[in-house]
Amino acid sequence: MIGPWKNPRSKVYWFRRRVPAKYRMFGMPAEIKFSLNTTDLEEAKILCQEENLKLERQWRASLPGEQPTQLTHLQITALAGEFYKETVAARRDEPGTPAEVERSLREHEKRKRPPIGPLDPHLFVTFGPEAKAFLQRKGIHLVGDRLHSFLRSYVEAKELAGLELLQNAKKDYTPNEELAKRFPEYKPPNPAKKFDVLWAEFVKAKDLAASTKKKWEPYFRQLIKRIGTDDMSCVTEQHLLDWRDALLASKTSRRNVKFGYIAAARAFFRWAKVEKKLPANPGAEVFVTISEKKKIKKGGFNDREAHTILAAALGPQNERMTEENAAARRWVPWICAYTGARVNEITQLRACDVIEEEGIPCVHIRPEAGTVKTAEERTVPLHPHLLQMGFVAWAHLKKGEAPLFYAVERQRKKDRKNPTYTSVGNKLADWVRNRLRIKNPKVAPNHAWRYRFKQIGLDFDMKERVLDAIQGHAPRTEGEKYGKPKPAAMLREILKHPWYEIEAPASPVDRRRRGQKTLKDQVAAV
Known part of the structure; x- marks a missing residue:
């Protein structure tokens, strides 16, 4: 039996309980403790039991099983109205004598008042079984604050x-008539309009990339928590406007709110409206404005930055790195420099993606290996400098679908929610920023190669349509959708790209152990 703990300093009793292991999977701490705000032992014992009961209910509601029904405050009030109407209708013909009804009302008044402590645990113990029986008949499963809210409405309706x-x-x-107007019409929640159902259909219909799904889904979970329901038909424009304003008032950047949260909501609700899944699109007129003055225009690496990265890539790597991470540092910057590809398009390459087409060594970038922004595969010829450095020979040391820049057997997660090739790309970005000290805010470490390749292509008169095809940019006109440049045509343009003349450093740029600071870092910290 759980008992109160007396704080030796304040003499106030506290609730303390270790969290069972089966509940810690939900991110709970090993122990829960808080003040009961009383110095009276008998009162503390009662409060302790009530709080313990409340915790047990919350924990059990978190266990896998029947999914709780998400109802809004309006729906809960309407549901209590259904109980009121049913109770009156059942006894309307034979209500009993006035004395009997008055006695019942006095008993009800006595039952609903807690002798001591908070109201919600008392209502749950006193009225919980009968209220849950009513909910069960309606096919409703409420937990947590939604259940407490219904219990309060239920007791009042009774x-x-x-x-x-x-x-x-x-x-x-x-x-x-006044009572009749008090309760709104009850509309049972439609399972087909629940977020999980619509989200699964949306992801499938739009063929969302794993990275986009991983990024967007938490946005909607936050919205659901805010409005108190996962019934998407209940989401209004005002809900989204209030959510937007709350995000803007927080530390979230305006750009992230616009292109992250609100963009996800607008895309989802637009699809749901077009597909007749929802009657309206609440996000149609929800916008976020961004001042152009604050926008930093991104660009490519300059010559010094490019040479710094490529030289470090040629040099010996930290002996503590895995073979695959060392290979990523060695080859990915060079491949990006000569192809203008996205970093993650290269980090996801497999041995079978290094091919020869029409006698030309190429890399085959395709969605099956991971993700491609345009969802279209493309074949990109390799610059002669990459061939001279031995990239093709190195890549063919692996066979079949073996990844070139990460090891499948060392993956922490086998699912696609957090692709390993993305982690490899992030590590490269960190290397460029924090090890090679390229801090230019106008340069995105993993995207600057695309800008640089495009600029070099324009400087050396590469054909723009072929240049776009090499980099995987979408056709600019309807006419450009007809026909694609072949590898031979691409190679003619790639050959215009000048060779990088770079010497490898004699020693590794990063020799320290993981987490160890450089001398410069240590001096700066003093």
């Missing part, structure tokens, strides 16, 4: 039903 039955018992059957 009292109102008793008052009307007392009126009937006194031979007065005048319709009570």
Whole structure:
């Protein structure tokens, strides 16, 4: 039996309990403790039991099983109204004597008042079984604060039903219009409009990339928590506007709110409206403005930055790195420099993606290996410098679908929610920023190669349509969708790219152990 703990300093009793292991999977701490705000032992014992009961209910509601029904405050009030109407209708013909009804009302008034402590645990213990029986008949499963909210409405509705039955018992059957208006019409939640159902359909219909799904889904979970329901038909424009304003008032950047949270909501609700899944699109007129003055225009690496990275890539790597991470540092910057590809398009390459087409060594970038922004595969010829450095020979040391820059057997997670090739790309970005000290805010470490390749292509008169095809940019006109440049045509343009003349450093740029600071870092910290 859980008992209160007396704080030796304040003499106030506290609730303390270790969290069972089966509940810690939900991110709970090993122990929960808080003040009961009383120095009276008997009161503390009662409060302790009530709080323990409350915790048990919350924990059990978190265990896998029946999914709780998400109802709004309006729906909960309407549901209590259904109980009120059913109670009155069941006893309207024979309400009993006035004395019996009055006695029942007095008993109800006595039952609903807690002898001590908070109201919600008392209502749960006193009225919980009968309220849950009513909910079960309606096919509703409420937990947590939604259940507490319904219990309060249920107790009030029960009292109102008793008052009307007392009126009937006194031979007065005048319709009570005020009470009739008090409760809104109850509309049962439609399972087909629940977020999980619609989200699964949306992801499938739009063929969302794993990275986009991983990024967007938490946005909607936050919205659901905010409005108190996962019934998407209940989401209004005002809900989204309030959510947007709250995000802007927080530390979230305006750009992230616009292109992250609101973009996800607008795309989802637009699809749901077009596909007749929802009656309206609440996000149609929800916008976020961004001042152009604050926008930093991104660009490519300059010559010094490019040479710094490529030289470090040629040099010996940290001996503590895995073979695959060392290979990523060695080859990915060079491949990006000569192809203008996205970093993650290269980090996801497999041995079978290094091919020869029409006698030309190429890399085959395709969605099956991971993700491609345009969802279209493309074949990109390799610059002669990459061939001279031995990239093709190195890549063919692996066979079949073996990844070139990460090891499948060392993956922490086998699912696609957090692809390993993305982690490899992030490590490269960190290397460029924090090890090679390229801090230019106008340069995105993993995207600057695309800008640089495009600029070099324009400087050396590469054909723009072929240049776009090499980099995987979408056709700019309807006419450009007809026909694609072949590898031979691409190679003619790639050959215009000048060779990088770079010497490898004699020693590794990063020799320290993981987490160890450089001398420069240590001096700066003093």
